[in-house]
Amino acid sequence: MSGEENGKPPSASTGPKGRILPADSYVSTDPAVPVKLRIAKEGLAALDPLSVPDLMDRTVRDHPDHPAMVFRNAQKHWQTVTYREYRERVHHMAKVFIKLGLEPLHTVAVLAFNSPEWFVSELSAIHAGGIITGVYTTNSAESTQHVLESSRAQIVVVDDAKQMEKILSIRSNLPNLKAVIQTMPPYAPYVKREDGFYRWSELEEMNVDDVEEEYKNRLANIAINQCCCLVYTSGTVGNPKGVMLSHDSLTWDSYSIGKRLHQIRYAEEVLVSFLPLSHVAAQMVDIFLTLQFACTVYFADKDAMKGTLLNTLQEAKPTRMLAVPRVYEKIQEKMLAVGAQSGAAKKLVAGWAKSVTLQHHLNAMEGKPTNSWQYRLVKNFILSKVKDALGLSRCLTLATAAAPMDRETKKYFMSLDMPINEAFGMSESSGAHSLTAPDSYNFDTIGKPLGGCETKIDKPDERGHGEICMRGRHILMGYIGEEAKTREALDDEGWLHSGDVGYVDEAGFIYITGRIKELIITAGGENIPPVHVENLVKNELPFVSNAFLVGDKRKFLTMLITLKTQMNLDTGAPKDELTPETIAALKEFGVEYGKLSEIHAAGPCPKVLKAIQDGIDRANKKAISNAQKIQKFALLTADFSVPGGELGPTLKVKRNVVVANNTDIIEKFYA
Structure with a gap:
């Protein structure tokens, strides 16, 4: 079954950056080998393929002066980068990467907290004909070395001296590594004094005129059906596998996600980037969905998960928010602790307000009449203050991904008039495969498939429960250098086996009942x-x-x-x-x-x-x-x-x- 939806396709340029190479298979474990694209005859899966550089060109063409990134500068003031400036930075750093020795279809790895430099590194690597990958800042030196070796990294971008020291400790084991760049001071003492170590600020001033023609050739040779991104799974057994994602997977799935979101608007949305960009969900939403719909991204600081996230939310006032369940649980715990200190009268009013709101949404979910006047009263005079305090007064979508969310946490936020939409997917599906929506909310489901995404239940039992399988343009090319593991994940018909057990009801909603390996x-x-x-x-x-x-x-x-x-x-x-x-x-x-x-x-x-x-x-x-x-x-x-x-x-x-x-x-x- 599929979740086809109609949506106006974004207009795309058909320049030299949009070519598709001939391919014999939908599967590849070699970045140099392209794949066939699973393009349908109608619906979202029929959209014209688009390269990442073409996506950026289209957005800059339509919204050149719209704010793309907002971050705190060295003086702790908010600084804005427009989409035109964003692309200029990407073009320059792509040439820098080429000058530092990045070869086509080789990798730039980023070991850093979310920042404009992370975004620019990603898009610059891709524009230079290379591949991007992220490394979790919590990774040990040993696991970092595995990712750099597996991905064939030639350049590493780090944000601080601590991560630079990690790379220095393993550099002798990485003969293909040509450059290490630190983005933020204070700098490691050897940066700028030894060959191969650079400061981002000095590279911003580097003369790159001598690689202009090579850069044009790289852009001209980009193929939509080749790998441009590696996402390493955070598997619990053995070394993580490198998931190969093509230009098409990134640009198509980010558009499909956006079309599922409630009333998404071009050049009007605001998001806050704080989840690790090494994770596919954060990368897909923070970098590609925002580029797709010309959103403005605010960057939280490194202490976001230590308590400063609330400050950023209050200043940015995002219209959409993506967080892992634990972030919402922490917000819930904090609010319950504050509520426990309130007086009896305030507790009574708050309890009544949450009860009215929860019942309103429960009735709406079940198609029953709602108590409109009480709900409007609570929404406008009580819960609006709660949303203001959280910085979520403008937020149209709260979403969660990466792990299952507890039903009681969902109910708590629903009682605050903030239903949380749950996304289901994996690195191998470019992130989201399904997403719950406001007009079809259900506590127990992970929603219907996104437009153009197919779902089937493999080997169902008498209740219709079996392994959830996925197919579509969002599915991985393969695991880099891992032919056997790729064949384990993808069957001969192109279905990705998720390892999750579940079922699909008559209305097309997907339910997860467990993990095969965790049962x-x-x-x-x-x-x-x-x-x-x-x-x-x-x-x-x-x-x-x-x-x-x-x-x-x-x-x-x-x-x-x-x-x-x-x-x-x-x-x-x-x-x-x-x-x-x-x-x-x-x-x-x-x-x-x-x-x-x-x-x-x-x-x-x-x-x-x-x-x-x-x-x-x-x-x-x-x-x-x-x-x-x-x-x-x-x-x-x-x-x-x-x-x-x-x-x-x-x-x-x-x-x-x-x-x-x-x-x-x-x-x-x-x-």
Whole structure:
């Protein structure tokens, strides 16, 4: 089934940057080998293919003086770059890359926080006939080396001396690396003093007249059906794989995403860039969707996830926002903590307002009459102030991606008149494959496929549940240099096997019920999706940060529990101090603790263990079967984190790492 939608195709130039090379297959693992494009006869999938340089030319032609990027300069003042200036920077840096030794179909890697330099590096690499890839700033030197080797990186762009030191530690292992560029001061001491190390500012002044003709040739030789972007999967097993994406995948999928968004408007949208651009969702939205629809992008600072994001939102007042579920959860936790300090009257009014709003949306979802006058009253006089305080007064779309969002978090934001739209996809599908929409909202679905994207359920059981498969112009070319793994992901008919189990209802909505690799199969043969059981527990125990289900090949289910503690804002490591929410919850159980270590020193504290057990008992009453009931649990001494290895860069739990780190505890469950 497909999600075809009608939309006015963007007008495109047909200049020398828009050629399509002959190809024999839809699959390639070699950047030099082009692929066939899956162009349909009608609908969005029938749009004319477009190269990234042509997309930029079109946007500059139509909106040359519109603000493209807004960032804080060295004086901490907002500075604006127009689309005309944006393209000038891209052209110049593309020539710089060529002069520094970038060869066609080789890679520029960026190891940096979001910035105008990140955007310019991406588009400059592509304009120069090269390939762009991002490296997570949290990557170790070893994993960084793997990405640079696999991607055939010849230039690396970093933002600070810390990342520069990381590259210096592995440079001797990278014979093909020709240049390392640092964008922000303070600079590493050897930058500008040793060959191959550069400051971005000095390259902005470099004379590039001598490569002008070569640059024109590179532009003329760009092919829409060749690789221009590598996105490395944040897989939990083995080294990450390099997903090859073509010009067509990037330009087509970004347009298809935009057409699904509610009332998207050319040259009127504002977004804030803060999610890691190494992730496909952030790259697709922040760079390509904004270029597609001439949006204005504000850049959050490096401390965005330490608390400054709110300041940027309040100043930028975005019209669209994309965040991972954990960001919304943090906003929810903060607002609940503030609400807990309010007086009785204020709590009463706030509770009534949220109840009215939630019921309004629930009725609308179910096609029932809505209480319009009460909703309008609440919307205009109460919730408008909440949106203003969050900087979201103009926001038409709140979206989430990269991990499943808890139903209760969705309901909370809906009660604030801010429904969150959930996107489904993966690096291999250029990001989004489906997206929920305001006119067809449902808590349990991940929406319908985007226009031109096909979905099928592979090997469905008697209920119609099977593996979700995807096909379309947004699907990867292949994994770079990984023929066997590419064939595992793509079948002979071009279907990408997602690894997610789910079904599609009669209306075309997609539902996910679990991950094939994450499904727990008990010794009794029961298939159990862990996330569903984990969310049941977390909903009963709001002070629990992670509820990790164990039981694969075991006789019964057990659980590892972590409490919400404060985080070290510099390292991302969990601290011993409990969050205000956890402290307040424990007081309700008759105990007062400020630190996790104090709870463990008390035995662990019997009252805390009883509170957790009571919550698990309540969750067990909602279990689908006896096999899905939790029999034992353990309270861990620290929360999961990126530095601890339990969480990936997008805060997904690495299940194999959690199991390996807690083997002794798990074995005691079953002794």
